[in-house]
Amino acid sequence: MSSAAAVIGASPRRKMWRALRRNPRVVLGALVLAVLVLAAVFADQLSPYPPNRQNLRNSLSPPGAEHLLGTDQFGRDVLSRIIHGGRVSLQVGFISVGIALLIGGLMGLLAGYYGGRLDSALMWIVDVLLALPAFLLALAIVAALGPSLVNVMIAVGIAFIPVFARVTRAAVLTVREQDYVAAAQAAGSSDLRIMFKHVVPNALSPVIVQVTLALAGAILSAAGLSFLGLGAQPPTAEWGSMLSTARPFIRDAHWAVTFPGLAIVITVLALNMVGDGLRDALDPRRKDA
């Protein structure tokens, strides 16, 4: 962070944290996410049953003492599958957003810093990607490469590149004009050094907001693709595919559908609340109301 900014009063960082802590949605969302991450990491220990253990005689049994959330059509414990599904969802979310951040961020960084023809070329690619609705693009990629979780990660990652490219580019553009950058250039620092020492740290805040929101979107997209049969393959427990395979039973054994659905809602909601709160808190125009 630039030394100039550090001098000017209660740093924006401190203000931001205060604002976040006071927003109950953010606090709740963050708590939920913490629980999710913990559950994902300790999935094996927390699950009462192995997620793929079948018990055909116990098919579609309602929630009860033995199975807190009931069983699916193979007699597998729904709760265990939801916990493991959380791990899968988080993995998919992080990897696809990671791909988008890496490629998109790089594109945005280069485009914003160097400008000119490189900027036009890179932004043309972004426009092309934006012209194709993310879901359709992901659908086509997965259909071409074959159904698998890995391909879903790639497809969703590619679909989110434009978001990160634009955000980083915008952030870089604002930072580029600052004095300290010109000073560093005059002093002879290499472009690379300037980019990573000055530009990137200042572009971080809006990017973090986007990461959180993109995670929510990625998990939702992945669930949607798995729902269409293009993502997680059996017997992998994934919320979207759990929803899909249980749909013929929705009227007679709704728990196999309701609980994975709830898991998706809670996770995506939590991510959105946190991301939204972050965006509010980081908004430079925001005045404490």
Add this chain to the structure above:
Amino acid sequence: MLQYILRRILLIIPVMLGVSVIVFSIMVMTPSDPALLMLGEHAPPEQVRALRERLGLDQPVVVQYVRWLSRVVQLDFGRSIRSGRPVLEEILQRLPATIELALLATLVSIVIGVPIGVLSATRPNSVVDHSATVLAFTGLAMPVFWQGLMMILIFSVLLGWLPSSGRLGGWQHYVLPTLTLATSAVAAITRMTRSTMLEILTQDYIRTARSKGAIERAIVYRHALSNALIPVVTVIGLQFGGLLAGAVITETIFAWPGIGRLAVDAISAKDFPVVQGVVIMFALTYALVNLIVDVTYAYLDPRLRTRYE
């Protein structure tokens, strides 16, 4: 103003070209042999080979692309591999159904989202604000399939008020699919309205208006609202593409004859001409929608309008 519009239209061309390359290369990447798919599993190999030749699948990729592109530009998307129908005809038959839903859903989400956003903005960080936001985002997070089916069970089976599926037979058929699709769009509109409204409400002229009296307040608030809505217009354009994701599943549940289902069916059947046609038409529609949105925005925003006139 006209210059701006023309420039934007011209910019669509290089984008569409890029789209065409992507679309074409995605299909080339697929491992399945379209000729074998067309003829079915029992076909003798010579027949398959003959068909490949006839379809031009044995040519180098670049040649295939150029041939294809020259036809596409003349709006000749070929015929569907499965049904033999001209692709353009199939698409044009199905596109209206999806556009209808998308437009209606956008309208509904505005009708629901803007008031909620305004409400949130007038009482920031209150219980009302928090619950309204959570509600809006829940609509976004809730699996479309579940939503749709719940609506059918409640309104069709339980209450018997509305039909369960299909598009023909009156306006009642539009209600449930539209609501299902709209719930995911509400969130973005709510947030956008809230933030722009907040920004305006904290400005000086609003503060002075508050102290002046009811009628003046009302006038100023209305003025504030119309200003706040301008950025919301940009959200609408972005939403349109996002609606497709919901549309695919919505169309499946409600047996809606739209383009989302056409795309999914064509992709699983490896019906290349149809897939290519759908993606291009959709990209074009999306580009046009965004063009309209951008122009509208430029027109509405007084700061931009003076710049372009």
Add this chain to the structure above:
Amino acid sequence: MKRILVLLVAFGLLLSSSALAYTITVAQGADAVSLDPHRTNDQPSARVMRQIYDTLVVQQEDLQLVPGLAESWTQLDELTWQFRLRGGVTFHNGEPLRASDVKFTLDRLRDPATAAPAAFLVTFIDDVTVVDDLTVNITTKAPFVPMLSHLAHTATSILNEKAVTAAGEDYGTRVVVGTGPFKFVLWETASRIVLERNPDWWGGEVLPSQVVFRPIPEGTVRAIELETGAIDISYGLEPLDARRLEADPNIRIAKVETLATHYIGFNVQKPPFNDVRVRRAINHAIDVDTIVEVIYRGQAVRATAPISPRVFGAHPGLEPFEYNPELARQLLAEAGHPAGFTTSIWTNNNPIRMQIAEVVQAQLGELGIDVKIQVLEWGTYLADTAAGLHDMFILGWVSVTADADYGLYSLFHSTQFGNPGNRTFWSHPRVDELLDLGRAESDPELRLAYYLEAQEIIHSEAPWLFLVVTTEQNGLRANIEGFVPHPAGHHRLYNLVRN
């Protein structure tokens, strides 16, 4: 007097025609692909085409073969059959049915340029010759007894030469002309296909004035539409929906055993599946009854023979492999795999098949057989299994002609490896012999004996894990009368009454 008579007749006609003006709405899980029988061979399309076209021979719901457009036939010699066409039959466009139409249809079906998916049904034909306007000769390449059942299949529906030639590429979508009980009116893709009564149909009175086919992909919604009365018939209900609707007094469930068998095949070219003990062991290791109960949920019966019991020639007395993991372990040990082995099972993304794969994976896992599930896209699935790249695979086969020749030849004959149907690459010299004899033998008793023996060998050598024969559950509103489901799935609707 004469005037009164004329008035009475006119009045009577008016009454009868106005009383019978009702529409039957049918929902199925997918839209038709094309209404040109040479363009596609999928079930949803065939179900619609059944109402529009006729075939030379008709296969009734009890699988008896009776005259259709051909009112009689005689075998002139070993290789030549002569068909005498019904007189006075007209197509929906007014054209009379002629032998030239039959020749045109069968030639077009056989023509490689047409690339008809159902062309394999008529590969036995050598030539079709027109004798006169109502007589046509069909010569076969070799004696082919199942011929009549092939000529009853919707893919061999007789088309009108004039209409097809005039419409060109648009035939089957914009232009559809047949001789059947219903005429094609319009087709709004993914929305509905509307057919109207053909008052001049040769086959009898057509009762409904209109039939509408609606594609509703989501099974749950199909059942709901039936419940609310928005549709009259739903082809294929989800098992739990069917069970629930059985109790609904407004709904009737019409169940029918289909001609479809589902199986798990072993690629006998790849060890350890080249050892019959391993194949038998796996047969004993899977609890098929539970699969029927849990996955099919009452919409299937356990298969003992490789073909459905509704097929002519099916073996009624084969003993199913009992579920006996101990025996399985023993056999595996004998074959040299006491600790199991690693292998894979292939399937496409059909939800039922995927569930079966999961169960198989779990149950074989208990024997130490580590099974990886590989889900492939349909086209790749067919291509790669044709190339023999797989270990185990799940597939189905529909004996569309309800004749054992169709049900066994492509699957078990040594000349049918790969795409034609034999993806296990298994063969047996005696089975080859029996199947060849079967298709040339005109004595039905002898034919039956050949097929029974062939099935006994197939059963004992177990190139398959025999799974199920599916039953179809169709839902109807209780006020619909006259519906008799056909095992092939092409249900006829012309005699339905709505009360």
